[in-house]
Amino acid sequence: MKNQLITALVAVSLLGCMPENKKPVVEQNQAENAAIAYSAIGKKVMIYTTASGTKLRLSITGKANFKPVGQPVESEVSVFVNPNKTFQEFIGIGGAITDASAETFAQLSKEMQQEFLTSYYSQAQGIGYSLLRTPIHSCDFSPASYTYVSDEDKELKTFDISHDYKYRIPMIKRALEMAGGELLFYVSPWSPPAFMKDSKDMLQGGKLLPEYRDAWALYYTKFIKAYEKEGMPIWGITIQNEPMASQTWESCIYTAEDERDFLRDHLGPIMEREGLGDKKIVVWDHNRDLINHRAATIFEDPEAAKYAWGIGFHWYETWTGGEPMFDNLDKVQEAYPDKKLLFTEGCVEKFDSAKYQYWPNAERYGGSMINDFNQGTVGWTDWNILLDQTGGPNHVQNFCFSPIHADTRTGELIYTPSFYYIGHFSKFIRPRAKRVSTVSSRSQLLSTSFINEDGSLVTVVMNQSDMEMDYNLYVKSEGIKVTILPHAIQTVVIE
Structure with a gap:
């Protein structure tokens, strides 16, 4: 290497x-x-x-x-x-800092850490990332499942983000500094705490219990306020990562009607009540295949739609063997031109270290970014910005690629072609471009x-x-x- x-x-x-x-x-x-x-x-x-x-x-x-x-x-x-x-006006390109990214980053030497941050976040010497996503408590790319409250704490009196102080928050702060103090920063949950769900399990899907809808909505606001108290301004949130997927990792199912009602009757009003009405709320946060149904269900309810800035999407609909459904984005944009399209996650699945330099992985990025932008997408977010030589760490073995990997045995950074393909956009197309x-x-x-x-x-x-x-x-x-x-x-x- x-x-x-x-x-x-x-x-x-x-x-x-x-x-x-x-x-x-x-x-x-x-x-x-x-x-x-x-x-x-x-x-x-x-x-x-x-x-x-x-x-x-x-x-x-x-x-x-x-x-x-x-x-x-x-x-x-x-x-x-x-x-x-x-x-459309462009808002940025970036990636997610997960627990896996932050823990891998912490194992690098100071010199490699600086090179890594420069490569991603400096426009002059790197590819100029301008956008950032992070999970609310754990996801699959975490060392284990965890939340910020103790079990059965419906009133959230024990809410505490101390878990993130060791790895994630320090890395985010350094990324912000390298980017000149400005990154469009949004956050997403993978699952409510287990006690709030009908399955009593953060993994394998399940649904939010009706009696915890207000408590879960308040949880978002506590997270935003805690992070902002640490000097990390939050631009917005997505309601639920992949709300139609019952995964082996942290996941939670919302039908279109569930998400509409949660936004309209709980999350939107509570965000406003807590002084966070200016934060952008993004619905769906899942694949392009079902995006039109979700958009119609939420955006055609005026009381729900008033809280929604836009709709997020991923690229994994190809798991069925079909092609990416780019045209679905155009139909959403045509039907709801006042709502924004945001690519919230994509990565190359099934990590294989023999394919670090596999060119079709990069072309998947290039093709998606060009098509997504041409269909009206305003911003584009990669998944993990850094993973180790196993494609993790990941507590359910869902190992994947990232644009840069670190071999923690040697301290080496491995730049994949995907990093450069993303850079052809992020370095030169700047926020507020048209x-x-x-x-x-x-x-x-x-x-x-x-x-x-x-x-x-x-x-x-x-x-x-x-x-x-x-x-x-x-x-x-x-x-x-x-x-x-x-x-x-x-x-x-x-x-």
Whole structure:
């Protein structure tokens, strides 16, 4: 793995040459106004590439100059970007700090800890994560099941987050510091305490008992206040991780009607009563397959919908053998345009250390991110940001991949291709950017584009094919010629 570590360090060094965006914040609609009059002529153009079978990892592979071009022809491959047509506002990209991530991080040397934090959270030298998720008490990626209250404490008088002081909170604080003091930070529960459930077990599903709905809603508010007291501002919450999955780990079942009623009659009002009405509440937090039913059930109840900022989703619907259901997102956006789409979790399952550098894992990230953004998604959250050489720790042996692994036996960091694929988005597309119209003339190329507040235009192009391809990148009536290698991803930055 030494060569992989050297590659990663070289990549971080290359990233360091990219100047950090320190331009002043512009007025809210300036990016839109700039798009209307947008011209790429005379602007600086940099091309960054990550490619299979090469050493290219977020490497600068070209510069270009736009020039006026004529009618595209069918025999050539083209990507068309129209900055005049803007869509959703972007809120960020990031990952989850779980107990597993934090405990693995604590086993690294100080030097490796610093490299890790820089790689994820520095925009100048890393990939500039701007979003963070963490569980409320335990999940499968914890050393064991635990809660913040003693058994049968319906009044929550024993509520105490001391468990998190050892590993999780220190890591989150360091991530916040590396990110410049700002991360969009949201939290999610995997299960209520066992005494609140009909199954009397945090694992294997079960349901929240009606008599504990208020107590469980209050639990969320206590967690938010406890974390904020430690200097970690919470942006929002999801109601329940994977509410239709009875898992071998912490899980809890909510039908669409259950979740609607809990939000409307308990969680929403109690959040407001506790002075937390400004926190964003995200419903569903499960796969794309059933998202439309959940959206209709909750968003068409005005009293429930008023508490819901948006709807979260995962990518695991492919467990059935089918393809990702990206079109379902578009239908939600079409039906409920005032509600936001947020990708809340995705990872590559079934860890196998022989597949650290397995390229299809990275392409799963790239394809999902491009398609999700093009369907209106405003933010994208990976699962564990760090796991060890076993794909854990995980107290129910549900071992998975993360973009970076740490071999705790050697102290080595292992950067997978997924880390770089995510970086092609997170480093260059910044919070408050607006997605702009982008289409490709060939199915082999996927693409999405955003215009940042400072006016820089970012286009990500992914080649899914086995062929090297030349393509024309059109920005309105101006263009450049670009070559993309087989199974590669590129970011073209115009500033």
